[in-house]
Amino acid sequence: MRVDPLLTERLVKSLLWCLTGLTIFVLIFIITFIAIKGLPQLSLSFLWHDIEDMGRAGGIFPTLVSTLYLTLIALVVASPLGVGSAIYLTEYTLEGWVTRLIRFGAECLAGVPSIILGLFGFVLFVIKLNFGWSMLSGGLSLAIMILPTIIRTSEEALKAVPKEYQDVCFSLGLSKWQTITRVVLPCALPGIMTGIVLSIGRSIGETAVVLFTAGASLRTPTSLFDSGRSMAVHFYILAREGLSMPNAYGTAAILIISILLINITAYTLMQRFLRKYQ
């Protein structure tokens, strides 16, 4: 029996549009739900107060400090490594087995599940190097997690800078390194920033890595070797142990809003950067 192609066309298209609608509905629903439940819980005192009674009362100030601390350490460690790797890959080598090995390493590292990074950070930083559950252990583990993202986005940004710029520099007698630091890097900076901003978002939302390397202390960390819980870990503990639903919703709302804002910033930066060179 031959089915009318025009009928099939119409049926298939309606089905696929329904699937698309459903997908987008589910994803939008998640954000709206958290925002509606969480935003009413937010107040300045929620942000500025210490955690009380294991999270049943009080605010989330220590978790904000821990999150900031961890993210900062991760960025300080991973940015030079990532951008340096990207410069080497794009400016100093031709495609060959070395670049393939480095890229394969970065891609595999990007696929390593966060729980494995948590295990690794736990055995190396917490136990073997004796940093204990601390901001330092957590930050270093996060640095490994975000390294592949920074390498990939920086590489794309550097590649987008027109080769003619470098030719002009060389013809003016600049050395390779001068060309890179004075012309190529400044041009690629917005693109590189995109990767770094995206990494901030990932660090803020990560739980498994941080839980096993930075611990879950309720106090505000003041030094590199203090333990502390990030916002995501705090939210996980609140939700899992059913300590306080209002506080869990409030924390989730802050978590999601900050990550969305950060990712939107990254996206806008990238668009502006691409428009400049295309």
Add this chain to the structure above:
Amino acid sequence: MLTREKLIEKALLLLALSAIGSLALITIFIFLEGLPIILKTGLSHFIFGAHWAPTKGHFGILAMILSSLYVTLGALIFGVPLALGCAIVLAEFAPPSLTRILKPTIELLAGIPSVVYGFLGVILLVPLIRTYLGGPGLSLLAASLILGIMILPTVISISIDAMHAVPTLYREGSIALGATQWQTVRKLVLPAARSGIITAIILGMGRAIGETMAVIMVAGNALSIPTSILDSVRTLTANIALELGYASGAHREALFATGIVLFIIIMILNTAATLIAGRR
């Protein structure tokens, strides 16, 4: 001057080795910690043993391997049709102006932390399953559904890129020959974008099998081989995360050994994805 340039090049090479170096370190440490217990228990006992009682010296992870595989399969069953449907519409049928808004929106959603997905699973999905389908609610089904949703942004975004890479000229030729849009998609775009779409699905699979926090919250974590989709299950990742906090001695080594199994599965998936993507 020249020696300085040479030095800089060497320094940059060192930085460039950081990613592969980290990967090597991770591999070495996970294997150093986990391998002894596998050798002591015997590989086949470890992988095919169904009894996990680490404090009494029983280290069999078959139930968790199966749970991880089932949950991942479930995630693909729910996630892939939705994601592909969405990708086809956005890449082929929707007006470009709509795609320009929706694609970044969907990509933004990849940033939602996994704990949030898990939390929503617990408060919305689990009660629904318990009320309408029975069982504890915390189940293989709940974990599959949540993971299915979590992999959507990854699979959609990479699939759209794969379909966009098919030259417009081919489509115009097909339409000019009188084919409908759906015939063009099915006979031309999908086959041409196949390797990209398979890569997208493999990456989604990797994300599902490696996911920890969301799964812990909705899967129930019972230690048995599941016989129904409403059974509570414990995945490899959940097993590590649940017990690492208090484990010591041989128990801790066994958790690292669980990590080795997970690591090997992920590396096989990554290599497959790289090979398929490279063939394009």
